Amino acid sequence: MAWFRTLMQLSTIAKQPPFKPNNTVISPHLALISSISHFSTQSQPEVTRHAGLGPTKADEKPRVVVVGSGWAGCRLMKGIDTSLYDVVCVSPRNHMVFTPLLASTCVGTLEFRSVAEPIGRIQPAISREPGSYFFLANCNGVDADDHVVHCQTVTDGEDTLDPWNFKISYDKLVIAAGAEPLTFGIKGVNEHAIFLREVYHAQEIRRKLLLNLMLSDVPGVTEEEKSRLLHCVVVGGGPTGVEFSGELSDFIIRDVHQRYAHVKNYIHVTLIEANEILSSFDDRLRQYATKQLVKSGVRLVRGIVKDVQPQKIILSDGTAVPYGLLVWSTGVGPSPFVKNLELPKAPGGRIGVDEWLRVPSAQDVFSVGDCSGFLESTGKPVLPALAQVAERQGKYLASQLNRIGKAGGGHANTTKDIEVGEQFVYKHLGSMATIGRYKALVDLRQNKEGKGLSMAGFVSWFIWRSAYLTRVLSWRNRFYVAINWATTFVFGRDISRI
Structure with a gap:
């Protein structure tokens, strides 16, 4: 009796009054046509769904x-x-x-x-x-x-x-x-590099990283190709690039070496920066970050990228750098x-x-x-x-x-006679960045030339985590973050490629 129920539904729709979503009228006949389209192979008429x-x-x-x-x-x-x-x-x-x-x-x-x-x-x-x-x-x-x-x-x-x-x-x-991320007009960046600004960027990075790890372990992959697949290149030495390099090196040391023993000697990270990494931080903190990143296995290269190709990048001095994963983090415009x-x-x-x-x-x-x-x-x-x-x-x-x-000035063109309030004044509260292996940087100076507290190490890492946990917008997500951190600490990272 499915046909009878369908017929009753169609007759009910035909009796309903016109529906107006945002000033656009859809007649009962149009609703009827839309409903019976399930039984027809003919193309449906184009309808303006929203007038605004x-x-x-x-x-x-x-x-x-x-x-x-x-x-x-x-x-x-x-x-x-x-x-x-x-x-x-x-x-x-x-x-x-x-x-x-x-x-x-x-x-x-x-x-x-x-x-x-x-x-x-x-x-x-x-x-x-x-x-x-x-x-x-x-x-x-x-x-x-x-x-x-x-x-x-x-x-x-x-x-x-x-x-x-x-x-x-x-x-x-x-x-x-x-x-949007700055590419400086460099050919191939949009096609081959992955940015790190949205959740889908992080998902793409994770899937590609795990795919390369698994492919490099399959028989038939040459030594050269294995080294390329497992070479992760990060372009840009700002906080985002440094934090990602630190997280990646920590992932390699704590998880890859244990779960991908056959390829642990091939995977490595290269961070490319045209000038100094973390240029907005105190000089002492920059030196500490450089030392810790190198100690974690991150290779620091000072250079300018001139061309991005499907499997390698070309630097200004002509050096070719093969990569399996390329993350682009050079600022925004x-x-x-x-x-x-x-x-x-x-x-x-x-x-x-x-x-x-x-x-x-x-x-x-x-x-x-x-x-x-x-x-x-x-x-x-x-x-x-x-x-x-x-x-x-x-x-x-x-x-x-x-x-x-x-004050009654909410509607359009009604604020001319309303006094303006205080001007916007920005006071910098400081900068923080994690560099992996339970270490971070905390720079609480208001500007680069100013005086203030700056510190690095485990205590800074604890401050970094505590500060960001309190800054997460909702209690729901704070709970998620805390549970994720605890689970990772006890059981290691989840390396499932879903």
Whole structure:
């Protein structure tokens, strides 16, 4: 009687009133056609699924649109007062990545979900309030005059839905789109190297590392090919590159030597940096890090990469360096989206903001995080692309928007008569980096030339872990991280290739 139940369902659908998702009407006949498509081989008619979100009315809560789900955007959403605003987040990912611990997931010290915090947990109103949404999409344009952002949905490959465009009207717009890895125009980087900024990057690194380990143990692999497969090259001596090299060397010493005894003498790590590693740290700490990395088996090479080929990289002096895994960590720069915005630019091509993180030429537009920078006219220095900078900006801007909303300036074009609050002032709290083997660096100076506490060793490693455990956003993820660390300490890392 399955055909009878299907017929009853179709008759019920035909009786239902028209459905309007975001101002787009789908008639009962269209619903009927969609339902019986399971029994038809004919192509379905193309339907505009979403027209977008129109302007808010005077009796509705004003709408804050946040572009991006990084440190700055998520900290802002966490602090925004949802009794004053509806919050709409537009991002190609539905979670925030706790980047300081991302390198640990590549080698199995932590599981991937331990460093990913869902947007709905950061700001519950997005999941509960009728006027707040999360849209899995990319923002590809901003019309500051009409207070509209243009978006395109993110789909997963050719076998899913075709992407479509939609618009969102905003009362306040916060651009927190982050940045992209710098490749310096070097040929082959995007095709052959793996970056380390997203969870899927860490997953790709882990799968490739374990695949190379297992392939190198299969009969028929030559000595030369085995050495290439097991050569892990990291380009970039900043905190991310050094931390990943340290985690990888620790993984090799503690796990590979025990579980891959046949290839333990072939696997090694090379860290390539054009200048000094950890250039923002104290000289004494840099020397300590260099000594410990070399002691752990990491080969440090000073050089500039000129070309990246499928199985080797070419340095400026002509040296060819074969690799099985290539991780690229040379800093970040503005994304094509930021470059194409018709907004004032700060030094380096980032979106230019004033002392209150406003975009001066665009009413009701703000920018925070790695995609923004102070305009030269402010006289403020260029802030580093650090998580703590982005987090502090997000917290500051949330308080600013809350103050504006309480003063009645939440809706578009209503803030001209509202007094601005205090300017954003950033004070550096220090830097930390782990270098593997229960050792880390802690530099609490406010700047490179300033005075302050700097230390290295086991105590620093304990401080590093304690600090980041408390900085993880939710108690759920803190529990995950603590359990992962304890499990790894007792049983070793999980080296399953799933």
